[in-house]
Amino acid sequence: MNADASAVHGGNRLSEACLAVERHWRELAGRRRLYTWGGVLVLVLAMSGSLWFANETNAGKFFERLPYFFGFIDQLTPRDPLEVWRAFWNLPSPHDDGSLKFNYPEGRVYLTETLYVPEYVYKMIETLNIALVSTLIGFGAGFVLCFVAAKNLTANRWLRFVVRRFMEVLRAFPEIVIAGFFLAVFSLGAVPAIIAVSIHTIGALGKMFFEVVENADMKPDEGLRAAGGNWIERVWFGTVPQVLPNFLSYGLLRFEINVRASTIIGAVGGGGIGETLRLSISRTHEAKTLAIVLLLFLTIVAVDQLSAYLRRRLVGNQAFEFGRGP
Amino acid sequence: MSAFSRTERDALMERHPEVFSKSRGSLISKAAIAASTAAYFAFAWWFFSIGSVFSEGRWDIAGAYLADWVSYESRPDIEFGEKHLEVNFPRFDPAGKDPDPEWLLKERAVVERTVTIVEQTVSGGGSRSSSNSLLGTIGGAAAPSGSSGGFAPSNTDPEVETLRQEEVVRVVADMSGAGTIEIMPGLVIVTRGGETMIADITLDEAVTVRGALPEWALQKAPGAKVIVKFGFSGRAEIEGDEVKVRHRFLGWENFLFDTNSAFWGKSANEVISLIVSGERIDPGRSNLAIAWDDILNNSEWQHYDVWLKLLQTIVMAFAGTLLATIVAFPLAFMAARNIMPNRFLNQVSKRTFDFLRSVDMLIWALFFTRAFGPGPLAGISAIFFTDTGTFGKLYSEALENIDDKQREGVRSVGASPSSVQRFGVVPQVLPVFLAQSLYFWESNTRSATIIGAVGAGGIGLKLWEAMRTNQDWENVAYMVVLILAVVFVFDNISSKLRQQLIAPKQPN
Numbered sequence: 001m002n003a004d005a006s007a008v009h010g011g012n013r014l015s016e017a018c019l020a021v022e023r024h025w026r027e028l029a030g031r032r033r034l035y036t037w038g039g040v041l042v043l044v045l046a047m048s049g050s051l052w053f054a055n056e057t058n059a060g061k062f063f064e065r066l067p068y069f070f071g072f073i074d075q076l077t078p079r080d081p082l083e084v085w086r087a088f089w090n091l092p093s094p095h096d097d098g099s100l101k102f103n104y105p106e107g108r109v110y111l112t113e114t115l116y117v118p119e120y121v122y123k124m125i126e127t128l129n130i131a132l133v134s135t136l137i138g139f140g141a142g143f144v145l146c147f148v149a150a151k152n153l154t155a156n157r158w159l160r161f162v163v164r165r166f167m168e169v170l171r172a173f174p175e176i177v178i179a180g181f182f183l184a185v186f187s188l189g190a191v192p193a194i195i196a197v198s199i200h201t202i203g204a205l206g207k208m209f210f211e212v213v214e215n216a217d218m219k220p221d222e223g224l225r226a227a228g229g230n231w232i233e234r235v236w237f238g239t240v241p242q243v244l245p246n247f248l249s250y251g252l253l254r255f256e257i258n259v260r261a262s263t264i265i266g267a268v269g270g271g272g273i274g275e276t277l278r279l280s281i282s283r284t285h286e287a288k289t290l291a292i293v294l295l296l297f298l299t300i301v302a303v304d305q306l307s308a309y310l311r312r313r314l315v316g317n318q319a320f321e322f323g324r325g326p
Numbered sequence: 327m328s329a330f331s332r333t334e335r336d337a338l339m340e341r342h343p344e345v346f347s348k349s350r351g352s353l354i355s356k357a358a359i360a361a362s363t364a365a366y367f368a369f370a371w372w373f374f375s376i377g378s379v380f381s382e383g384r385w386d387i388a389g390a391y392l393a394d395w396v397s398y399e400s401r402p403d404i405e406f407g408e409k410h411l412e413v414n415f416p417r418f419d420p421a422g423k424d425p426d427p428e429w430l431l432k433e434r435a436v437v438e439r440t441v442t443i444v445e446q447t448v449s450g451g452g453s454r455s456s457s458n459s460l461l462g463t464i465g466g467a468a469a470p471s472g473s474s475g476g477f478a479p480s481n482t483d484p485e486v487e488t489l490r491q492e493e494v495v496r497v498v499a500d501m502s503g504a505g506t507i508e509i510m511p512g513l514v515i516v517t518r519g520g521e522t523m524i525a526d527i528t529l530d531e532a533v534t535v536r537g538a539l540p541e542w543a544l545q546k547a548p549g550a551k552v553i554v555k556f557g558f559s560g561r562a563e564i565e566g567d568e569v570k571v572r573h574r575f576l577g578w579e580n581f582l583f584d585t586n587s588a589f590w591g592k593s594a595n596e597v598i599s600l601i602v603s604g605e606r607i608d609p610g611r612s613n614l615a616i617a618w619d620d621i622l623n624n625s626e627w628q629h630y631d632v633w634l635k636l637l638q639t640i641v642m643a644f645a646g647t648l649l650a651t652i653v654a655f656p657l658a659f660m661a662a663r664n665i666m667p668n669r670f671l672n673q674v675s676k677r678t679f680d681f682l683r684s685v686d687m688l689i690w691a692l693f694f695t696r697a698f699g700p701g702p703l704a705g706i707s708a709i710f711f712t713d714t715g716t717f718g719k720l721y722s723e724a725l726e727n728i729d730d731k732q733r734e735g736v737r738s739v740g741a742s743p744s745s746v747q748r749f750g751v752v753p754q755v756l757p758v759f760l761a762q763s764l765y766f767w768e769s770n771t772r773s774a775t776i777i778g779a780v781g782a783g784g785i786g787l788k789l790w791e792a793m794r795t796n797q798d799w800e801n802v803a804y805m806v807v808l809i810l811a812v813v814f815v816f817d818n819i820s821s822k823l824r825q826q827l828i829a830p831k832q833p834n
Contacts, residue, residue, distance in 0.1 A: 027351055053702075176776050176786060177802060260688070264688045
């Protein structure tokens with residue numbers, strides 16, 4: 001770091017200017033190294049502090065619990081691999097002893113006398129519908145709000161400010177609180193989950209939408225303005241056609257996220273597969289748990305693939321920068 | 327537009343009809359999209375029976391719960407005696423033990439009453455059988471005496487004791503300007519906005535309102551209890567044996583010191599002077615230490631616990647994301663087709679990422695809560711597992727899209743394979759990697775709140791517990807404010823850092 005010490009190098013005297021360059025380079029390199037190692041040190045300290053704190057405040061300690069962890073996996077192994085299949089399709093089990101654990105056929109949801117939907121498939125459909133309804137609601141509301149929040153379409157800065165902050169609050173407000181509040185009003189069920197996920201979706205999609213709108217080409221808008229179009233006509237004919245593919249792509253991405261979100265909200269009382277899974281895990285019903293996990297896994301993979309395929313058709317590769325939205 | 331004449335315009339439209347009228351196909355497909363969306367919503371309405379859920383919703387409670395977010399209630403019950411009143415506050419009233427608030431004016435007078443001490447009988451009201459009678463030094467109330475006879479216990483030899491003491495005989499509750507409730511034995515006078523409602527009380531039996539019921543009062547059946555509403559300021563339930571007054575005040579009560587604290591009920595100046603220069607309350611500790619302790623252990627707001635849980639949530643997001651970044655980094659190199667030529671390894675690591683990502687964070691959280699017990703370890707593990715999958719996928723995609731020229735350049739000078747990665751690849755992707763990790767750190771701070779509610783530690787569980795009781799909505803509001811603040815701060819830090827990483831488009 002000290003430049004003067006190396007004024008003489010290999011016997012060759014360097015010129016003043018050259019020395020200055022060398023000194024500056026050394027300083028720069030030294031500072032860089034300092035920042036790098038300082039940053040790494042801070043991260044290591046923060047990380048070990050965090051882990052220590054987490055371990056300290058956890059109900060069970062990590063190393064104490066670790067042996068039980070594998071015992072817990074044992075607990076989740078069904079007595080017969082076929083049990084998972086039976087639990088999935090609600091087929092009667094040979095191990096049926098009248099307990100909740102093996103009462104698979106009881107969950108059947110009959111459509112007609114003989115035709116039934118397996119319980120978990122039905123619950124999964126419920127969760128998917130929660131996600132779809134909330135995505136549609138969020139898409140609609142976000143669509144309306146985003147044009148008012150975009151700088152290039154709304155000149156009034158106060159209106160823009162209010163709409164943006166409003167969407168920010170909707171986005172950052174913990175979903176769980178909205179769900180909890182409406183669970184208190186409506187009692188258990190899917191409606192609180194729909195409301196909670198929708199509200200979050202409005203904020204999240206609204207933000208992404210107005211960013212798309214701000215990057216839109218303004219030439220069609222100018223054309224319409226020159227022809228005397230009013231604000232709504234300009235937005236509808238000038239901006240919407242160019243942003244719609246991106247909007248749809250973000251909507252699909254949101255749908256993927258909402259499937260996961262509605263599963264989680266379900267686990268705290270919002271109905272659907274999440275609730276079933278939580279109950280099943282806490283009651284140690286191995287076969288049922290595995291059946292649900294399998295179904296959930298397959299559904300999420302299918303939804304992700306479908307949405308990725310549709311998005312690729314809509315906007316090519318540009319919508320894949322991040323795996324999921326904020 | 328005005329440049330065309332009408333006939334010219336028509337002629338143009340005739341020549342190019344396809345420009346001016348949309349093709350039938352596009353019209354039909356638009357109509358089909360609109361119709362199917364509407365049909366889907368109708369289906370959802372039926373599927374979730376939204377109509378009946380909404381009509382069965384307890385909307386009246388919703389208003390009270392929402393009001394609870396930013397206000398609190400004082401809830402005295404004024405019990406009717408034959409000639410006197412008894413004012414009872416619940417044990418944990420925000421105004422402390424046995425409070426005497428200014429808004430509840432009590433008028434006392436000396437009253438003589440007989441207390442009948444009864445041996446317990448089967449039929450009687452048992453313990454609450456103090457039937458009184460007495461002389462009227464009290465003004466106003468034309469008490470419908472004797473009508474409480476129906477409640478007289480049917481025992482044989484009552485012991486009668488005569489008490490003569492000062493009792494509350496009139497209570498006036500001032501509902502913050504929204505109205506007043508004047509309560510006397512046998513009579514309640516409620517005033518709101520110029521209207522007055524007078525209700526006669528037949529002790530332990532009936533409430534009779536004189537004249538028509540005003541709009542703000544509600545009585546389901548003649549003689550039944552009357553509910554009077556004062557909007558936000560509160561309400562009162564007038565029953566045959568007592569009046570329940572619920573007076574709402576704006577604000578978070580006892581936010582710093584609870585009613586057990588020595589500092590409770592003092593103004594800010596008093597508290598500061600007590601801390602700075604006051605006599606030591608406890609000779610063993612300084613007043614500042616006591617004050618700090620009292621704040622942290624505030625029984626109503628539980629500041630210490632809330633902050634601890636909030637810190638857990640932050641730690642969960644931070645440690646989970648960082649661990650996932652560290653683990654996913656080398657694995658992504660293994661999954662990238664252009665870096666690791668072994669197709670088998672590519673596929674294995676990519677499918678592993680898909681698995682980790684698609685088994686949802688919720689499932690991981692539930693599993694790890696089972697394994698480690700409730701707490702942040704479960705949350706960290708859940709975030710770590712899910713995000714290792716996500717990062718692995720994103721990182722390997724970024725690696726597969728790198729510019730090959732740098733790599734070839736480094737390789738052409740004879741660098742070792744690890745140097746090729748270090749100097750040919752990493753400088754290109756590191757900013758992207760870090761930006762993605764930061765982005766997820768930010769979003770995980772939010773997710774950590776939710777998975778906390780299923781037992782994975784942090785403020786989520788605390789929030790959930792506070793909501794379950796339906797009584798601590800102000801605590802929910804407090805935690806929400808804290809969460810919003812944390813999310814806001816982290817959003818800004820993360821987006822600043824990301825801009826720094828990505829905006830100065832110079833790799834390295």
